[in-house]
Amino acid sequence: MSKQPQQKGGTETAIKPTRSQDYAEWYQQVVRAADLAETSAVRGCMVIKPWGYALWERFQAELDAMFKATGHKNAYFPLFIPKSFLEKEAEHVEGFAKECAVVTHHRLVAGENGGLVPDPKAKLEEPLIVRPTSETIIGASFAQWVQSYRDLPLLINQWANVVRWEMRTRLFLRTAEFLWQEGHTAHATKEEAEEETRKMLEVYATFAADFMAMPVYKGPKTASERFPGAVETYSIEAMMQDRKALQAGTSHFLGQNFAKASGIRFQTKNETEEHAWTTSWGVSTRLVGGLVMTHADDDGLVIPPRLAPAHAVILPVLRGDDTKPAVMGFIEKLKKELAEVRYHGRPIEVEVDARDIRGGEKSWEWIKKGVPLRIEIGPRDVEQDSAMVSRRDRGPRDKAPMKRAELVANITSILDDMQKGLFDRALAFRKEHTRTIDSRAEFDDFFTPKSKNEDRAEIHGGFALAHWNGEGAVETELKDKLKVTIRNIPEDLPEAEAPGTCIFTGQPSKRRVLFAKAY
């Protein structure tokens, strides 16, 4: 076991390096210390460990309920996409054929040197691509399912794994294989498809705010950042603690592009034949990385209560075997009482960690795992019908006794208070590091690190709201010189909506857009 911070005095942190020392490495260490995931023997693919997967299952459960509440049904489509399908939509193939896993054979045979080789006799006539996204293969099904306006809208979601070959990978944020959901819908009119695109963007923004406690800016991307083949791409963008943006979800209005490529046609009420209007939208295990980078601190992960796989862990404090039955009996009773309390529709879930290891070590493990509440119970607590309660959003040594009945009665309001506190803190952080910028010099200064160390050593910049005249050349220049991109054209932001002058070209600008460095 690694040494624990409390042995070394009160100021040491459980995660080394800290955020300010080396943010990128801090992130990897938080993921490792929380036991969320690890790299695998397969290049670019991660192993999602039980605590990380339980967290993802919470994301799935809540998102799935939101999708079903908005009328969507789950289905499942093939993992493989015939090469010719990808070729159907010109922009799409340009975007996705570049880095993908190509299946060329369907058998291995013994090779000359004893090992196995792809069997030359089992070469596929047409290579298959492991899906990087499923518009084309789902489009082929939709073309069969949709005949008449009565078959529309068609509202489908798929939970699946996808593969995009990546050279530089980081756990959750960018991996060759990742897990996601992809919504795919078809509609009779342009307006309806646009409404769907916006509705699902709203679902994502709500999920980010209400469950992840992560405020986001939502709005359309610029043309250069659109999904390949889309007419309009909307995103939600969140600020991480290194002040970079994370694109946390996208919703695409695909116009009739994919309907034409896949032949999704329907007979209208007037008996004419038209192409359907389609959308697609997705979020992925990347959100887990976003959660880490929004809330984790220098002692490890902090999970917002509404997404926590366990709301609390109970840590028995045993001093000799004779007190054990009383303590464990008390714990069982408390656990049962808590299970009868419902927190946002789900019973309070409690882990009991009765492992025979040192109490301090155990407590620190759960701090690093980010469980919202730690509840210590020893013989004296049993006598007093109480427990020592620690909140993950407070200091690691900050604990307070609570009567058992009080804890049971108040646990949901404590959790709600934590959930709100995390959101407020993230919102304040974003506000602090979002700047309205009106000159190129200030813009460059904002996005240039001040120390002479490598970039990664210094947290700098943030979100800039600045005027831009809409020229793609400006985007290219900023990306090359400063690694800055336009994240989106943020909505519901009155201060960005007045016209002005583009700080890059001096030309008129209709409104401000959101600039940041990004993951």
Add this chain to the structure above:
Amino acid sequence: MSKQPQQKGGTETAIKPTRSQDYAEWYQQVVRAADLAETSAVRGCMVIKPWGYALWERFQAELDAMFKATGHKNAYFPLFIPKSFLEKEAEHVEGFAKECAVVTHHRLVAGENGGLVPDPKAKLEEPLIVRPTSETIIGASFAQWVQSYRDLPLLINQWANVVRWEMRTRLFLRTAEFLWQEGHTAHATKEEAEEETRKMLEVYATFAADFMAMPVYKGPKTASERFPGAVETYSIEAMMQDRKALQAGTSHFLGQNFAKASGIRFQTKNETEEHAWTTSWGVSTRLVGGLVMTHADDDGLVIPPRLAPAHAVILPVLRGDDTKPAVMGFIEKLKKELAEVRYHGRPIEVEVDARDIRGGEKSWEWIKKGVPLRIEIGPRDVEQDSAMVSRRDRGPRDKAPMKRAELVANITSILDDMQKGLFDRALAFRKEHTRTIDSRAEFDDFFTPKSKNEDRAEIHGGFALAHWNGEGAVETELKDKLKVTIRNIPEDLPEAEAPGTCIFTGQPSKRRVLFAKAY
């Protein structure tokens, strides 16, 4: 729309052909009529449609709860397996390298003729195999996770897609890609691993009986039918309505074979180092095919209530717009009342099908989809505070009026009665077609179709309990000549446990084993 049976008189069936006319084709038609799944443009891969996927989600939810109740945690491992990993276990590679999807490139580029081709510059140094099963890749993680006896047992489950290249495919029963769960566990002792293997076999048998209403025989497979690399494979085997066996789940005791291949070693309490003992166990979307073939009839699918995505469908019977508000109001009220009733831990789920199509057509659609209860409500029912209720386990025209309050009060007992009835019927069917056979002549006769038509046209045979001396050569001969295999050595079956004489060799036999043709 296809013509509906009720227009053609009382004896016609909704599915054509019927089971007795052409069982294989009947199966395909039931799957199609219930809108469960369809073939895709990708060879051997199916599309699981919303109703089929909702059914699979029910399987998942119940199995997942059973796995968690027995101490397992979910995790996720890479889709790809490096070729060298497969090569580590000699028998395993023999079993799985044969037909698999081989990824050889990570990029497509424009070819000479305009289309895309795998980029020769992006050829992988080592081919990757799309997982056919994950023992080897999960073993690599376990080798890292397990250091000491304190890390054991390690009890992991994964929900995933897997690929086994198949030439002849049938929806759900045999497809190139399928969805499944695979449990993988590591233990400190042989006894513990054997106990785990048996425990999970028991979980599968319980799930089959209590949820699928499908009785199974459980027991070890013979050596020739073991999972490649396993020391012992246990299976559950169910009888389909064509009297063939379906292997519905397997649980493998892997000894130390995979631990040695993957290097899963641990320090014992005595500070010696040993290889762990591992198990693996899985069930797949094949179970959906098993459910269809156990309970569906000549009018379509029949879903046991405990696995039904919806327990009931409410069909408004509207005669003119003026009665609509009263009928729909009544339905909403009933739906809400039913949602407050819990059936085996989950609220009663009701679909309301208010589509503006002919009532008969609508009703037949739900018969073919296998929803347990159909509830018709028209203006007269509203007046009488009642509904017309039809059970899917009775004739399609068999309906009875029930008072609303009576329906709400009795729905769980009606559903339980259906669940039990389906199990009892399946059990009686199996009993009727299971025979104790004591001569080779009778055995051959039992498994030989009597008509001169093709095999598929005649349902024949069944399960045979016969004595066998343990010789592999007998198995080979029976497989080649009669397409009959030993399904397993069934346990908890006193009539099979007495010693006797092998009907194939005349040699002594310790007990009877279970023979059948199989999927």
